[in-house]
Amino acid sequence: MQPSMIPRLCVLSLFLVHAFSNAETITAPTPPPHEWRLPDHVPYPDGNEPTPQRVELGRMLYFDKRLSRDGTTSCASCHDPAQGWSDGLATSRGLDGKTLPRASPTIINAAYNTIQMWDGRKASLEDQAMGPMDSPDEMATDFDKLMALLGRDATYRAAFQAAYPDAPIDKLLIAKAIASFERTVVARNAPFDRWLAGDVTAMTLQQQRGFQIFVDPNTGNCAVCHRAPLFTDNGFHNIGLSSFGREGADPGRFAHKPIAVLKGAFKTPTLRNIAETAPYFHDGSAATLMDVVEHYARGGDVKTNLSPNLKTGPLTQQDKDDLVAFMQALSSPIPAPIAAASTRVSHLPVAGK
Amino acid sequence: MNVQATTQALPPSMMKTALYALTLMVLVMASTGDADAEDHVVTQSNMSFSATDLTVKVGDTVSFSNRDSMAHNVYSLSDAKTFDLGSSAPNTSKKVTLDQPGVVDVECALHPSMRMKIKVTQ
């Protein structure tokens, strides 16, 4: 054998080894998919920089049931840290046990959303926070009573003064404080994040395979909508839920933008901490992550107005298991001070009792 | 316009001729209108439009060319032009004619962060 052949044979054998080992395992893609790293900077609007004082005030308000008309409901009732910042229900339960038409989305990383709500009807977190307080079914806040209470309460008075010196306490200020708190509910320490940062053992091989399927346009094709780095395109899609076939079906985004493709389209949700927020979809119709994957694998149920981007390739049972395993690698632990606060504040006395 | 009043007064044969003449006139007008109309190309790539602001003349067309690997939509609900191009698959292009002066806010319904403005001038 000629010496010049040796390097070539080496390359060939390396290639073969690689090709065969690939069948068993998928190594971390090179270069690392940097585009999936969550941006360090949490965006906030002019005039509402989330200072520690604002965050603390917002935390108090977020967990305070006295914000609701009857003292039963805080933001945390439906966006509970212990339930992945959602509520564990198919669709939310409002005041007087009323069943609401849609599921409570997690507020994890909602700070990064460029549009809020399943139908995108709110632009910012500030704008959003006033919604549940105004809604007769959610909190039905009695603002006269609430302002009186906040004005009487020395702790709140001091907290408002520290957060927004000399600003009159009103609805907007409450919303700004709550939004500041929400901007700290950020998940960036999941096995997936550690894997992205270079810890190759942070995700199991099955989870790494699941990620490959997730981004592969020919198989999972999930990342076309659950895009890097937020697992959402901040976009709206009809993914063929069976509820869309029922009479009087929720039109979703179409109610706000009457464009044909938006009939039955809802916002692509983040998949952060998704393993903790079952059941799934805006109507709570999928009980498990495997149910979700099966839904995509069969191309949806009602196919009359499917998003043109909904194209899941053929998936083997192994692929489906891998996708589920990958989604389980997206859970970050809840920051300890917030977890502790949620139990502490829920014992606050209720107004009028 | 009182076209109806005139045609009603004409005998059938003359009415036919009048209709032909009218059709011809419309065609000529339309084609002379086209003669200096321009086609502007806006590409959709990496989930954004290649232009955020575009100025065109009344009668011009804008072609939206999708260079992304995902489908997009193009629509406007503006007074100056209301249209919905449906969905455009990757590597396809769709065209709209701007026939009135004004400002047209263009968006992708699937991805509302994709937006641009077309200023249509006389």
Ligand SMILES: [Cu+2]
């Ligand atoms: Cu788009």
